Amino acid sequence: MSLLHPPSHLTPAQALSLSQSAPAVLRSLPSTVGKSSLQAVASPVESPEIWISYENLLISCLRTGDLESARECVRRLVERFGDSNDRVMALQGLVREAEAEDDKKSLEAVLKSYDDILAKDGTNVPIHKRRIALLHSMDRISDAVAGLVALLDFSPTDAEAWAELADVYLEQGLYAQAVYTLEEVLVLTPNAWNMHARLGEVALMAASTGSGGSDSATQKYAAESLKRFCRSIELCDDYLRGFYGLKLATSFVLKNASKWSKQNKSISPEDFALPDTETVQRLAQLATKKLSEIVRRYTAKETHWTGYDEAEIAAARELLAGDEAAIVR
Known part of the structure; x- marks a missing residue:
């Protein structure tokens, strides 16, 4: 199966198969890409597909509990894009949520980290969405709705956020x-x-x-x-x-x-x-x-x-x- 296929569309069996092949996949993908012109000469050819593959592999690994491979995917993404990249920050948060499992105290700590990031940059859309998803999973529905409304206030053309808000409303009848x-x-x-x-x-x-x-x-x-x-x-x-x-x-x-x-x-x-x-x-x-x-x-x-x-x-x-x-x- 292709690593470029959206991971949310994979069946549980396909996600498990992909996760089980993660070590081999990680060995086959370049772990570093040169940031300077001299490093780039000796580095593998970079393409957008490489980083899409890392992200999709990460999500499949989290679905099946392979935290070690997920952490390696994040490490390589951080090495390439830095830990201040909006999307990378959201993926790091996703891994922390998976590590917290059902520990309420740990999840509250992750939630606080999202709040701290948004206090510095309230337009960080990936972090807004991770925060909303976490609130939803913690059954803090009113807070999730408030978060979605706040997101849509400054990003009214976000169809994904509108669809998520519809799902939350539907759950409440x-x-x-x-x-x-x-x-x-x-x-x-x-x-x-x-x-x-x-x-x-x-x-x-x-x-x-x-x-x-x-x-x-x-x-x-x-x-x-x-x-x-x-x-x-x-x-x-x-x-x-x-x-x-x-x-x-x-x-x-x-x-x-x-x-x-x-x-x-x-x-x-x-x-x-x-x-x-x-x-x-x-x-x-x-x-x-x-x-x-x-x-x-x-x-x-x-x-x-x-x-x-x-x-x-x-x-x-x-x-x-x-x-x-x-x-x-």
Whole structure:
């Protein structure tokens, strides 16, 4: 597997395999790069890929508990970029967090180090994000939200921070706030099909739980969910998560359409209205057909159809089996 592949996308098995090969990988990568013109003559050729490899290897090692290899990666990054580099500082903090494990006192010490850095440079975005992640892991949710709001105050175009804020709101059941923050993500990344699907999921949760407090609010969330799932599959033809969500959303609408009024007049004209029942049924059929195709081709191990996550395929198979069981009854 490539060390240039984003480590967050690796499965636990892939991360373990990469971590186990860390000693050999570290031997194969240059440990130093000349900083002066004379040193550069005798040093290995430097490329951005080398340092991306170190960072990705570091994260995989931390996932599997190989702190020794992670420390070596950080040492080499510090040697090359210095310990005042924003990103290197954040990676050093990440290693300290891993070393602290569940020791609250040690984690508080790491948190204080982040506060000290931000007191000197409040615009250090990587340290802001490490601090927020640490607060979140320590269940200090209100502090994490405050940190995200502060970060977005001076960096309002940070889509990652908006997405993290949406996740924090969602954990607390604040669906309206989560929808709003995900809309901000899409303002910045309008063609991100995964974020359209994520907004569709949150809107469907809001509709399913009746968090709007009225039929008109529920219809509005249901319509938004349909809209976002449709947009996600428009942007990515074979996006399993988009079709899975579309099937759930259409099932929800068809189940509840009979008890809803045609279209509540309190819904403003700029809001997306629910399609008619026939259109929703056609969307449901499309979602079922495409999910069946994806599952069938993945199971047959056809070329270009094996890149799906096994857990998502299993969920799609279970959803389709539920339909078949309902038809048999």
